[in-house]
Amino acid sequence: MAVDLNKENNDVEVLQKNNILVTTLEKIWDWGRSWSFWPLNYGCNCCPIEMLAASAARFDIARYGYEVFRASPRQADLIIVAGPVTLKMKPILERVWAQMPEPKWVLAMGNCATSGGPFKDGYSILPGCDTVVPVDVYVPGCPPRPEALFHGLLELKKKVASGQYTHRR
Amino acid sequence: MSSQQAVIEDISNTWGNQIEVLEDEFFAGVKVPLQILPELFRKIRDEHGFNYLANLTAVDHQDRFELVYHIYSIPDNRKLMVKADVDHDAPSAPSAVSIWPTADWQEREVFDLMGIRFEGHPNLKRILLPDEFEGHPLRKDFQMKG
Amino acid sequence: MLQTEQLTINIGPQHPSAHGGLHVEAVLDGEVVVDAIPHVGYVHRSVEKIAESRTYAQFVPYTARLDYLGTHLPVIGYVQAVEKLAGIEVPERAEYIRVIMGELSRIASHQLFIGSLAIDLGATTGLLYCMRDRERIMDMFEMTSGQRLLAAYMRIGGIAEDLPPEFLPAVRSFVRDIPKMIKEYQGLLYGNEIFQARLKGIGKLSAQDAIAYGVTGPNLRACGVSYDIRKAEPYGIYDRFDFEIPVGSNGDAWDRLMVRNEEIIQSGRIIEQALDQLPEGEIRAKVPRVFKPEKGKSVYHRIEGAKGELGYYIVSDGGEKPYRLHVRAPSFVNLMALPLVSRGGLVQDIIVNIATLDPVLGEADR
Numbered sequence: 001m002a003v004d005l006n007k008e009n010n011d012v013e014v015l016q017k018n019n020i021l022v023t024t025l026e027k028i029w030d031w032g033r034s035w036s037f038w039p040l041n042y043g044c045n046c047c048p049i050e051m052l053a054a055s056a057a058r059f060d061i062a063r064y065g066y067e068v069f070r071a072s073p074r075q076a077d078l079i080i081v082a083g084p085v086t087l088k089m090k091p092i093l094e095r096v097w098a099q100m101p102e103p104k105w106v107l108a109m110g111n112c113a114t115s116g117g118p119f120k121d122g123y124s125i126l127p128g129c130d131t132v133v134p135v136d137v138y139v140p141g142c143p144p145r146p147e148a149l150f151h152g153l154l155e156l157k158k159k160v161a162s163g164q165y166t167h168r169r
Numbered sequence: 170m171s172s173q174q175a176v177i178e179d180i181s182n183t184w185g186n187q188i189e190v191l192e193d194e195f196f197a198g199v200k201v202p203l204q205i206l207p208e209l210f211r212k213i214r215d216e217h218g219f220n221y222l223a224n225l226t227a228v229d230h231q232d233r234f235e236l237v238y239h240i241y242s243i244p245d246n247r248k249l250m251v252k253a254d255v256d257h258d259a260p261s262a263p264s265a266v267s268i269w270p271t272a273d274w275q276e277r278e279v280f281d282l283m284g285i286r287f288e289g290h291p292n293l294k295r296i297l298l299p300d301e302f303e304g305h306p307l308r309k310d311f312q313m314k315g
Numbered sequence: 316m317l318q319t320e321q322l323t324i325n326i327g328p329q330h331p332s333a334h335g336g337l338h339v340e341a342v343l344d345g346e347v348v349v350d351a352i353p354h355v356g357y358v359h360r361s362v363e364k365i366a367e368s369r370t371y372a373q374f375v376p377y378t379a380r381l382d383y384l385g386t387h388l389p390v391i392g393y394v395q396a397v398e399k400l401a402g403i404e405v406p407e408r409a410e411y412i413r414v415i416m417g418e419l420s421r422i423a424s425h426q427l428f429i430g431s432l433a434i435d436l437g438a439t440t441g442l443l444y445c446m447r448d449r450e451r452i453m454d455m456f457e458m459t460s461g462q463r464l465l466a467a468y469m470r471i472g473g474i475a476e477d478l479p480p481e482f483l484p485a486v487r488s489f490v491r492d493i494p495k496m497i498k499e500y501q502g503l504l505y506g507n508e509i510f511q512a513r514l515k516g517i518g519k520l521s522a523q524d525a526i527a528y529g530v531t532g533p534n535l536r537a538c539g540v541s542y543d544i545r546k547a548e549p550y551g552i553y554d555r556f557d558f559e560i561p562v563g564s565n566g567d568a569w570d571r572l573m574v575r576n577e578e579i580i581q582s583g584r585i586i587e588q589a590l591d592q593l594p595e596g597e598i599r600a601k602v603p604r605v606f607k608p609e610k611g612k613s614v615y616h617r618i619e620g621a622k623g624e625l626g627y628y629i630v631s632d633g634g635e636k637p638y639r640l641h642v643r644a645p646s647f648v649n650l651m652a653l654p655l656v657s658r659g660g661l662v663q664d665i666i667v668n669i670a671t672l673d674p675v676l677g678e679a680d681r
Contacts, residue, residue, distance in 0.1 A: 271529030
């Protein structure tokens, strides 16, 4: 029987009909994943400075469990696209996204990553990183405060824990 | 400053009426024909101590390009602006890299965004845009597809 | 005999110490660097073209996004360039407040420099101390403009709003704490033998090369050239303050760090003098909402940014939008020195050289 895993609303019920052990384990894995994303060191521009401030002592991303920033995409599962995606950066982002193993998520941080931001009418900016990678959470702001980034991360956590995310095998 | 005047006088005396002394209230400068640029730069660097090229850029006036150089002498604390017109249809200018190595990337940027070729530049490639980009965006006739 | 060949590896643009998207193509012979070629353009946001479709006042927030670490400094440079072009005179109180904000931005930029140098070398805790101290400055910016990082607090003709009452005591207490802060960095980082071994003698740049390649700012002063635009060609009211220009002697990475460290102390002196001399009065000149500078006029205004000479070349065509706006970015020009200082060194010193040349890619690429 063919199961369309991309159908967002009822894939959980379909799987439940088929194999209750796997789906229960999936729920436990999702719960675990949501508590400890491993973000990738990725960013160009002003938004990563707020990401840096978020991971420093005052705002402390570690209290949510997300302080393990990995340098290599092969060890990370969350890419926080902080900053604009320029024409030159597009193949880099595509390659880095392809190197990340499943399951993986994208958080678009800042106005430039969401929609092109203030530079939208320029000739070298893509209108948002969702033209390159599938985005799960958008955090607007220019730049968003560290608290806004945490709000975005907690929304992503809710999304992952409930098993609904954009990119799923 | 009297020594600033001496520099401009020296340049005017050497090249006569090819030099137009600019009436700019902020920056003393001269407008020169394009082909004397390498000689002029060598002269002001070696004889007048202008050792620091701060800024090299270009303006698209639609019927011509205008190259603008802002040059400083750090030991004597003097400054000089040099402007030169470049033909709009086949824009090409002599490179200043052999005189001030700092012109390297600045000329590449002018080539990338304005399309002015610099003769004698060791590595004239695009620097800010991807190599396969078509067009020169800072030109006035470049349409931005938003 | 062993047959060896040269290896080309790419450092960045996705890299923990890429400083915002710098790509260095390193050609290596074993661990020795044959060449280190920087590639920029990964953050090119077409700011100069956008400037031609914004009015002079609308462009002010874009300048903050150039050198985003020296928050107010690029904005001050731009509004001063436009004021020069249009012949606008700025009230005294606004000038003093600009100096205070500019020097606080310089301190914040240098603090992040020290922190990111520490984390690039592996001393993660150094970053946390520097970020903690930087948060005090972020709070002060938030008090005045509401924005921590990219505050467009300056306006053409002055500043946006007057200072709130809690600002001045906060600045005074911060300036009083600067010696203690520097002492903490000394104890934590500078005295460490490994830190010194990784910085001393690394990445030497001669004064002649530095000037020929257009390197400015603390990088130039570390080579022994005492050139600071605030003293050489004072802009605003910098000629009223008494401060020294720290100069290094060797031009190596250690000197580049020490020059910036000393500049934090000197900026503290300037802020203190500005606080003592701060007058009452207007904060903004009367400027029409849409003003049109004279046709054909152009201006090149440069300031001592946190990274070096930050210049704005603006050409006006008589309209309300600039005809051409060019930003002379110090980081763009400073990066030309990277191959010079890295050749012949070891591959790990490329990271030290990138960190101590202190490029900000937002500014380099515009």
